[in-house]
Amino acid sequence: MTSHITDAPAVALPDVAAARLPQERRVVTEIPGPRSRELQARRAAAVPPGVGSVLPVYVTDAGGGVVVDADGNSLIDFGSGIAVTSVGNANPRVAERVRAQAERFTHTCFMVTPYESYVAVCEALNRLTPGDHDKRSFLVNSGAEAVENAVKIARYATGRQAVVVFDHGYHGRTLLTMTLTAKNMPYKQGFGPYAPEVYRMPLAYPYRWPTGPENCGPEAAAQVADQISAQIGASNVAAVVIEPIQGEGGFIVPAPGFLPALAEFCRANGILLIADEVQTGFARTGAMFACEHEGVVPDLVTTAKGIAGGLPLAGVTGRAEIMDRVHGGGLGGTFGGNPLACEAALAVLEEIETGGLVDRARRIGEIMLPRLRAQAARHDVVGDVRGRGAMLAIELVKGGGSTEPDPVLTAEIARRCHAAGLLVLTCGTYGNVLRFLPPLVIPEHLLREGLDILERAFDG
Template sequence: MSESQSATVASIRQLRTQIPGPKSRELHAAREKAVSSGFGVTSPIFIDHVEGSMLVDVDDNKLIDFASGIAVTSVGAANPKVAEAVAAQAKSAIHTCFMVTEYQGFVDVCAKLNELTPGDFDKRSALFTSGAEAIENAVKIARAYTGRPAVVVLDHAYHGRTHMTMSMTAKNVPYKQGFGPFATEVYRTPTAYGFRWPNGRENAASEALAMLKEMVLTQIGAGNVACIVAEPIAGEGGFIAPEPGFLKGVQDFAREHGIVFVADEIQTGFARTGTLFASEFENIEPDLITTAKALGGGMPISAVTGRAEIMNAAPVGGIGGTYAGNPVACAAALAAIEVIESDDLVGRAKQIEAVAMPRLESFVQSSPYVGEARGRGAMLAIEFVTDDGITPNADAAKKVAAQANSQGVLTLTCGTFGNVIRLLPPLIISDEELDEGLDVIGEAIDAL
C-alpha cells in the first residue's frame, strides 16, 4: 500500500487499492465486450453497495460521493425508507400500466406534486419515466394548448438525449454530434450568464431579456411561440444561475403574449438548491414544471405539473407511456418526498452551501485557474480558466476531476466548454465527509 493510501485508512474515505481497483478493472474489461461504447463513464469503478452517503466499490474502497448519480440520490443511494417502499410495492404489483388499470400510487404522486410545486392555482400532473420524456411531453402539451409550433430555449441548456430534447440542448459534443438532422421550430437565445457576459455582470439580465424579446417579437413572431423552456439553473451547461431578474422577466413576457413558460427542474428540483424548487428563488410560478431525478429517490420516474387548463389541453390518449408512473417508482417517489420533508433536506442543502461555498470561493482566491465559484444549496460548481482569468480551461477541470476520483472523491465535470467541476453531494452527507472531499479537490487544484 502506498503512503498516500495508508494515510487515508483512518479518514472517512477508505482506499484499500488504487482507484479503480483490480476487481473494477476486470469488470470494466468485461463491460467493454458487452456494452456499447456509446455509453460514457466518469470513472471505471464498479459499486458493490452503499453505506449512508458513501459508495463502497467491489474492491472495498469507500468513496465520498459528490455526484449523487447526477442529482438523483439526494436522500441517499440506499435510503431505508425508499428501499422498504420499493420492496413492499414489488410484492404487491410491479407493473400493470396506468392506462390499462389504475392504481392509487400514481394518483398520490400527482396530488403531491400539485401541492408542492410553485403556484397558487388549480393544477394537474402527468407521470412519465425519464427527464427527457417529461420535457417532450411539456412541449406537446404547450403546443396542444396554444396551437402554436415554436419552442424557445436558452444558451447552455441541456434538456435530454431524445430527438426533440437533443434539438433543444445547446452543446454539440457529445450530445448531438452525428445525430442530426434535428427538430425544426426550436430557437435559441442567450441566457444571463454573468461571469461571461460581454458587457459585465450588471448588464446581463436586462440585455439577455431584451435579446429574447427581440427574437420572439421580430424573428419568430410571438403568435407562433408555444413555449419558452428554461432551467432555473443550467445543469449540464455549467451550473449557471442566470442573473437575478432575468427569468422573472422571461416569465412575465411569456404571460403577456400567451406563451407557456416551462421550468425544467429535472436537476434542480426537490431540495437540491436550498428551496424545494429552484423557481422559488425568484418567486417564479411556471405554467408547467418538469421534474425527475431526485423525485424517485433512485427509481426512474418523471413528471409534468402545471395549470389545469394547460395540462388538460392534450387530447385523451395523447400523452402516456407503457412504463409511465410505474407503481414501484411511484412508491419510491412518495417515500423520497416524505424523507425530504421529514428530515428537512431543504434546510440541509442550505447548510451544505454554508460549509462548501466559502471553501470554493477560497479556491478562486488561491488559484489563477479557478475563475468563479457559484451555485445554490447543494448544487455548486467551480469554473476553470486559463491564467488570463476568462478563457475556458477544460484541461484543468479534467485534471482536477481525475485526481479527485483517483483519491476516492467521485466528481463530475460539466459545462458547454467542459471546464466546470460540479458538486452534487447527497443531501444526507455529513459535514465531515463534505470537508474531506473538498480537501481532496483543493489538493488537486494546488497541484495544477
C-alpha cells in the same frame, strides 16, 4: 473571480449515518482497482463505447455519503448519481416501500388498471410545485420524456409550433430534446437532422456577459424579447423552455431579474413558460424548486432525477386549464408511473419534508461556498464560483486574467480527486466546470473531507 449565489442562513447540519455502511473514505487499491478493471474488460465486450462512465469503478454498495466499489474502496460521493440520490442511496424508507410494493405487484400499466400511488404522487407534485393555482400532473420515465411531453402539451394547448430554448441548455437525448440541447459533443454530433421550429436565445450568463455581470439580467432579458419578437414572432411561440439553473451547461445561475422578466414577457404574449426542474428540483438548491428563489411561477414544470431515489420516474405538472385540453389517450406510456417508482417517490418526498432537507441543502451550500471561494482567491484559474444550495460549481480558465476555458485542467483536477477517493463530476459547454452534487444526507465530516481533497487536487 465573480460569484453568483444567494447565501443561506445558518442551519445546523447533523450527521446522518447510514447504519449499514461506515461513513468514511477508504482507499485500499488504486482507483479503479483490479476487480473494477476486470469488469471494465467484460463491459468492453458487451456494451458499446458510446455509453460512457465518469469513473469506471464498479459499485457494490452505497449509502449516506459514500459509494463502495468491487475492490473495497469507499469513495466520498459528490455526485449523487447526477442529483438523483439526494436522500441517500438505498434510503431505508425508500427501500422498505419498494420492497413492500414489489411483494404486491410490480406493474399493471396505469392506463389499463390504475393504482393509488400514482394518484398520490401527482397530488404531491400539484401541491409542491410553484404556484397555488389548480394543477394536474402525469408521470413518465425520464427527464427527457417529461420535457418532450411538456412541449407536446404546450403546442397542443396554444395551437402554436415554435419553441424557444437557451444557449448552454441541456434537456435530454431524444430527437426533440437533443434539438433543445445546446451542446454538440457528445450529445448531438452525427445524430441529425433535428426537429424543426426550435429557436435558441442568449442566456443571462453573468461570468461571460460582455458588459459585465451587473448589466447581465436586464440586457439579456431585453435581447431575448427583441429577438423573439423580431426573428420568430411572439404570436408563433408555444413555449419557452428553460432550466432555472442550467445543469450540464455549467450550473449557470441566470443573472438576477432575468427569469422574472422572461416570465412576464411570456405572460404578456400568451407563451407558456416551461421550467425544466429535472436537476434542480426536490430540495437540491435550498428550495423545493429552483424557480422559488426568484418567485417565478411557471405554466408547466418538468421533474425527474431526485424524485424517486434512483428509480426511473419523471413528471409533468401544469396549470389545469392547459393540461386538461389534451384529448383522452393523448398522454401516457407503458411504464410511466410504475408502482415501484411511485412508492419510492412518496418515500423520497416524505424524507425531504420530515427530514428538513431543504434546510440541509442550504447548510451544505453554507459550508461549501466559503471553501470554494477560498480556492478562487488562491488560484487564478478559478474564474467563477456559482450555484445555490447543494448544487455548486467552479469554472476553470487559463488564468493570468484570461477567461479562456481550460477543459484539460478541469479533467486533471477531477482525475486527482477520483484517485484520492472523491467522486466529482464535470460539465459545461466548454468542459471546464467542476460540479458538486453531494447527497443532502451526507455527514458533515465527509463533506469537509471532500473539500480537503479538492483543495489538495488544486495544489497538485
